[in-house]
Amino acid sequence: MALSITASRPDPALLDLPWDTPLEDWPEEYLAALPRGISRHVVRFVKLSGRVLAVKEIKTVLAEREYQMLRLLRRLDLPTVEPVGVVSGRVDKAGEPLDACLLTRHLQFSLPYRALFSQSLRPDTATRLIDALAVLLVKLHLAGFWWGDVSLSNALFRRDAGAFAAYLVDAETGELHQSLTDGQREHDLDIARVNIAGELMDLEAGGYLPEGADPIEISTQIVTRYTELWNELTGPERFEQGDRWRVDERIRRLNELGFDVDELSISTDFDGTQIQIQPKVVDAGHHSRRLLRLTGLDVEENQARRLLNDLDAYRAANDRQNEDEEIVAHDWLAKVYEPITRAVPRDLAGKLEPAELFHEVLEHRWYMSEHAGRDVPLEDAIADYVSTVLPSKPDEMAVVGVDTVEMPVVAMFDDD
Incomplete structure (x- = not known):
């Protein structure tokens, strides 16, 4: 059996990896020290050509199917990991066949949920993670993807x-349809509620869930959050013909949720007294696309919203509302954003990605100003943050520290 590598952009360095060795026995020299979640499959992170890949050992037919599914989801601009390739036709040194390997690119600055709970986090972390998962699920369902x-x-x-x-990392059970039925969406929600309850019970048993937090109660929040978001995005709204301003209000609400309205379906009653509005096609990333257009910064949606707010504040403070927005954005980038992100010493550069660092410095400045009872200069806030806060944060680029596989677990759940 000949070794076969399927990849859109094959890297010759892939041939240097020990494919004739079971993945769980790969030598440390090939591996990257990143936290792993719990999985029914063997998963390892490897260093290759200056990047980090996640390698999952899985049956050939499943590896090829998941690879193609991830490629489809990426073409639909959905938040998933980037598929790199499939290595099949593996045999060990004795000539016995080995499972194939699915290769995906590691998402920088990302962590599995168990690694997040190994850190010192806010008490509402579980709720915030479920909110993020609900948003992801809505985006996938709008595109016709049933996760399973x-x-x-x-x-x-x-x-x-x-x-x-x-971000979705496991598309092994997923199916892509033209659109989903209500039953398919509800099935995904039932699966989510049961799985999340079990995962939170594991954390509770290991002492990682805040005292008094109820795993069952928290897990049901994904149904509530998902339903609210789905209805806001897809539900029709009726209003009187004279209230046309409510069309703009509806679009603004969708934008605030991080979605753009690409098309609206507007219809009136026979007598023209009432108008019904329903979003037809929605897409994520309103703020991130605006920031990318203005500054070239490619960041997460909430980060983009925060950076744009600071940009707008800079514009107002300098009385430049009537100037070209792109020119003001260029000045803000050079005079505000870059001085903050460049103030981090080289040895601390892997702690947080630049946009998140910027957000935290602004938060730190606000707290300092509140404590001092006066406006603290930005330079002072940067210096204080770099010296007192940043050094204690975990390194989220290289992720040094706890391997979440070693955290106590009551029940086993799969992930990548």
């Missing part, structure tokens, strides 16, 4: 201006 195994374990989370953004 919704859980915290099957997603990765990146900090997003105090909240979290969720």
